[in-house]
Amino acid sequence: MSILEILLEPLSYAFMQRAVAxxxxxxxxxxxxxxxxxxxxxxxxxxxxxxAVLPGVALAYIVGAPFAIGxxxxxxxxxxxxxxxxxxxxxxxxxxxxxxxxxxxxxxxVLISVTPSQTDLTHIIFGNLLGLSHGxxxxxxxxxxxxFAILIFKRKDFTLYAFDPTHAHAIGLNPRLxxxxxxxxxxxxxxxxxQAVGVVLVVAMLIxxxxxxxxxxxxxxxxxxxxxxxxxxxxxxxxxASYYLDAASGGMVVLAQGVAFALVYLFxxxxxxxxxxxxxxxxxxxxxx
Amino acid sequence: MAAAIDVxxxxxxxxFVLALDQATLRxxxxxxxxxxxMNGSGKSxxxxxxxxxxxxxxxxxxxxxxxxxxxxxxGAVSYVPQSEDVDWQxxxxxxxxxxxxxxxxxxMSRRTRKADKLAVAEALERVExxxxxxxxxxxxxxxxxxxxxxxxxxxxxxxxxxLDEPFxxxxxxxEATISNLLKELAREGATILVSTHDLQALPDLAxxxxxxxxxxxxxxxxxxxxxxxxxxxxxxxxxxxxSGATL
Numbered sequence: 001m002s003i004l005e006i007l008l009e010p011l012s013y014a015f016m017q018r019a020v021a022x023x024x025x026x027x028x029x030x031x032x033x034x035x036x037x038x039x040x041x042x043x044x045x046x047x048x049x050x051x052a053v054l055p056g057v058a059l060a061y062i063v064g065a066p067f068a069i070g071x072x073x074x075x076x077x078x079x080x081x082x083x084x085x086x087x088x089x090x091x092x093x094x095x096x097x098x099x100x101x102x103x104x105x106x107x108x109x110v111l112i113s114v115t116p117s118q119t120d121l122t123h124i125i126f127g128n129l130l131g132l133s134h135g136x137x138x139x140x141x142x143x144x145x146x147x148f149a150i151l152i153f154k155r156k157d158f159t160l161y162a163f164d165p166t167h168a169h170a171i172g173l174n175p176r177l178x179x180x181x182x183x184x185x186x187x188x189x190x191x192x193x194x195q196a197v198g199v200v201l202v203v204a205m206l207i208x209x210x211x212x213x214x215x216x217x218x219x220x221x222x223x224x225x226x227x228x229x230x231x232x233x234x235x236x237x238x239x240x241a242s243y244y245l246d247a248a249s250g251g252m253v254v255l256a257q258g259v260a261f262a263l264v265y266l267f268x269x270x271x272x273x274x275x276x277x278x279x280x281x282x283x284x285x286x287x288x289x
Numbered sequence: 290m291a292a293a294i295d296v297x298x299x300x301x302x303x304x305f306v307l308a309l310d311q312a313t314l315r316x317x318x319x320x321x322x323x324x325x326x327m328n329g330s331g332k333s334x335x336x337x338x339x340x341x342x343x344x345x346x347x348x349x350x351x352x353x354x355x356x357x358x359x360x361x362x363x364g365a366v367s368y369v370p371q372s373e374d375v376d377w378q379x380x381x382x383x384x385x386x387x388x389x390x391x392x393x394x395x396x397m398s399r400r401t402r403k404a405d406k407l408a409v410a411e412a413l414e415r416v417e418x419x420x421x422x423x424x425x426x427x428x429x430x431x432x433x434x435x436x437x438x439x440x441x442x443x444x445x446x447x448x449x450x451x452l453d454e455p456f457x458x459x460x461x462x463x464e465a466t467i468s469n470l471l472k473e474l475a476r477e478g479a480t481i482l483v484s485t486h487d488l489q490a491l492p493d494l495a496x497x498x499x500x501x502x503x504x505x506x507x508x509x510x511x512x513x514x515x516x517x518x519x520x521x522x523x524x525x526x527x528x529x530x531x532s533g534a535t536l
Contacts, residue, residue: 039379156399160389163379166370170340171393171445172362218425220380 010243018137019129023235025144026196031231032151033189034210035223040162043207048101050190050202052078054108067191075187127198127250140192147188197250208257212264215271291354293318293480299348301334308334310504321475323491324484326501327524332484336451364393367442369452377427383437384422387412390445412444432463450481468494
């Protein structure tokens with residue numbers, strides 16, 4: 001089999017075309033958002049919101065409303081509850097996050113288990129890339145495009161919010177509103193991504209690409225290009241690997257991102273472990289002489 | 290004419306903790322005022338009240354006759370944060386940070402126009418950082434870091450500058466550079482409030498000084514305010530006992 005055949009064969013199936021399209025879109029949107037999440041220190045928040053949308057999606061399914069509405073509602077509910085538990089008790093933030101998101105996630109599992117047609121909903125937990133319908137594809141394209149467009153249009157404000165919310169306030173912007181907008185987009189993105197890799201693995205796509213790009217550059221603008229590029233490559237590599245190895249597609253995509261991070265962590269020319277160790281050793285040698 | 294900064298009997302509580310107790314401070318345009326007081330004396334809270342980051346339980350803040358929200362919208366207020374409040378690993382260059390001073394002058398998507406680039410270049414020139422424009426902010430010395438944020442205020446065309454401990458972790462030469470720059474800005478009409486622990490340098494820098502201890506204990510020339518007796522009062526051992534005797 002030639003390389004071209006290896007690349008083209010999976011794409012001769014409609015389900016693989018849809019899988020590639022959805023995964024690339026989800027990966028790219030998640031990766032763009034992840035740039036801010038890792039810099040603000042919201043990785044745990046991404047974890048929490050992406051899990052907490054589950055009951056919202058389940059309820060939306062039950063009443064026949066769009067998934068996005070349920071997801072955004074429960075995303076905000078999770079953030080509000082986390083803030084309330086943190087501020088009005090002696091429980092610290094990480095514990096508050098853990099309590100709230102796991103409880104909401106459990107609520108989602110319970111709702112799914114009592115919903116008559118449960119086959120569709122269990123896919124939400126682990127993703128069901130190869131069984132995506134045409135409607136799923138349209139929803140992902142629509143939500144993905146909207147989130148992506150808002151993120152890019154307001155990117156400078158989000159970066160200002162991440163870097164110096166006090167200055168944002170001082171020049172008349174509303175940092176709370178910007179934070180809320182970012183959280184809303186996080187909930188929307190979770191809906192997009194859970195179609196691809198499932199609720200459990202969304203958090204990986206919301207952290208790894210941004211963290212990987214952060215190790216590669218000192219310019220935020222470049223992070224915004226590097227993170228989605230890396231994520232898109234990982235999406236394609238992961239899908240092909242899953243096709244030929246007959247392995248879980250969502251897992252493969254995230255695994256590819258994990259491997260990409262590991263490589264960058266070790267070999268990044270600027271912040272990689274190998275380079276920093278070598279320079280440190282050289283410095284010691286010079287000092288000794 | 291309205292004072293450039295007018296803090297009128299402002300009281301702020303954090304829960305049950307009294308952070309500011311009827312603090313009153315009027316500052317005229319073009320003046321540099323040093324804010325002196327120990328940790329927890331309410332310096333940061335006073336800054337926050339002037340910026341509208343905390344809502345006073347009582348009292349009123351006006352900036353050049355405007356309510357704080359109005360002053361913020363017009364870009365009148367600029368804040369230079371303490372070093373430990375900044376993420377120096379953040380992937381931004383000096384130029385990126387200074388450009389953030391221009392955001393209030395830009396449209397919704399913060400697209401950079403020629404006037405913005407010019408303002409940033411000029412601001413960098415004034416703080417002598419034009420050679421460092423593309424450097425990541427973590428790769429700067431302590432003084433250069435401070436100057437970056439002062440440049441942001443200049444690019445913003447702010448008329449009120451609030452600086453929180455600008456001389457902490459800054460070498461003497463950079464301190465002099467920053468001091469001269471602030472004096473220059475004041476001569477051009479900026480009103481500057483500086484919180485500082487560097488009492489020796491204060492008489493040279495500031496036109497006036499304020500001794501803060503949740504309320505304004507003293508407001509006068511640096512020479513008067515920095516009298517040992519007064520400092521003992523502000524940083525003092527037993528304020529309750531001494532306040533009757535000295536004031």
